[in-house]
Amino acid sequence: MSLESLKQEIAVLPLEGRMQLMSYLIDLRSRETDPDWAQRTADLLDDKTSSRWTPWEEAQKRLNALDDQNEAA
Numbered sequence: 001m002s003l004e005s006l007k008q009e010i011a012v013l014p015l016e017g018r019m020q021l022m023s024y025l026i027d028l029r030s031r032e033t034d035p036d037w038a039q040r041t042a043d044l045l046d047d048k049t050s051s052r053w054t055p056w057e058e059a060q061k062r063l064n065a066l067d068d069q070n071e072a073a
Contacts, residue, residue: 010021030037047053054062 010018013021
């Protein structure tokens with residue numbers, strides 16, 4: 001399959017499908033450029049030290065701020 005064919009198929013995907021594809025490509029790039037990324041991420045997610053956790057409300061604020069920055073760009 002050619003790159004042009006892939007682009008055409010991607011162009012007709014619904015937003016959710018394109019977002020999943022973007023996530024997959026970012027994950028793929030991360031694994032290729034940093035093979036230890038997956039293990040480090042798993043270790044962070046498994047961390048039981050509550051003082052290092054980010055409260056959900058704070059995570060939402062940070063994500064909203066990133067969305068606002070992206071919309072302004």
